[in-house]
Amino acid sequence: MRRADRLFLIIHALRGRRTALPAHRLADTLGVSQRTVYRDVADLQRSGVPIEGEAGVGYLLRKGSDIPPLMFAADELEALVVGSRFVQAFAGERLTRAVDAALLKISAVVPQELRSRTERSRIYAPDFGQHVSLKAHFDGLHACIGDRRVIAVDYADAEGRATRRDVEPLCLAFWGGAWTLGGWCRLRGAFRNFRLDRIASVEPTGERFDDTPDRGMDAYLRAVGADRSTH
Structure with missing residues (x-):
């Protein structure tokens, strides 16, 4: 479970309670250690969430207080x-x-x-007319990545040479000018990145693939020199 999800669930569990909720019950519910609960609650308290209590006693929201649905600066x-x-x-x-x-x-x-x-934010993201080409096949690829469906891709390289590849799609990445599809290329027997604006067509083959240690997302990130924790 992501840490952000844990923090949300801790607040949700404490909202409206009249008695303290022991840390061990929170730990059992979240599937983490009590030490993790202690650390998460301490972080919430430091960020201004009105949680009262301590380790070994239990926690509850301060009397008369509540947490608004969203707490954004x-x-x-x-x-x-x-x-x-x-x-x-x-x-x-x-x-x-x-x-x-x-x-x-x-x-x-x-x-x-x-x-x-x-x-009134003055930070914008104009597409300069590239909107259609940059979005080519985006939704279909996004769905195939989520469903782990092998796809047949008609692709042209930088020199315009066309090939047809069976690809195990793993991710979509934006490089400040073009989207790329990252995945395992069965034709080359290696990880490859394909620019979406060079993909002529995409067709699911009907086959599904597994996220294996040697050909899954973690292996892809290692191959491209990235770290999952930074994404």
Whole structure:
């Protein structure tokens, strides 16, 4: 479970309680050690969440207090707005619709003053007319990655030479000018990155693949010199 999810669930578990919730029960619910619960609660307390109690006793929210649905600072909200602009400019229609819906939910619960401030952000992500080419095949590839479906790709390299490859798609990455598909190329027997604007067609083969230690996402990140913890 991601740490952000744990922190959310801790707050959710404490909301509305009249008696302290022991750390061992939180640990059992979250599937982590009590030490991890102690550390997470301490981090929440340092960030201003009104949690009372201590290790060995239990925790509850301070009497008369509650946690609002969202706790974002102005800079955090602006970061979300800026990120949404990049998604709207360069990602597929599926993610664009999702980010639009997320922003509507955020706007519904944050104060008007804070909402107006973030909407005035001067950081933009114009696509300069490249919108269609950069989004080519994005949604279909995104779905195949999630479903671990092998795809047949008609691809042209930088010299225009066309090949047809069976690919185990692992990720999509944006390099500040073009999207690439990262995956295991069965034709080459190695990891490869394919520019989306050089893909002529994509077709699922009907076969599924497993995320194995030697050909899965972790192996791909090692091959390209990246670290999963930074992504």
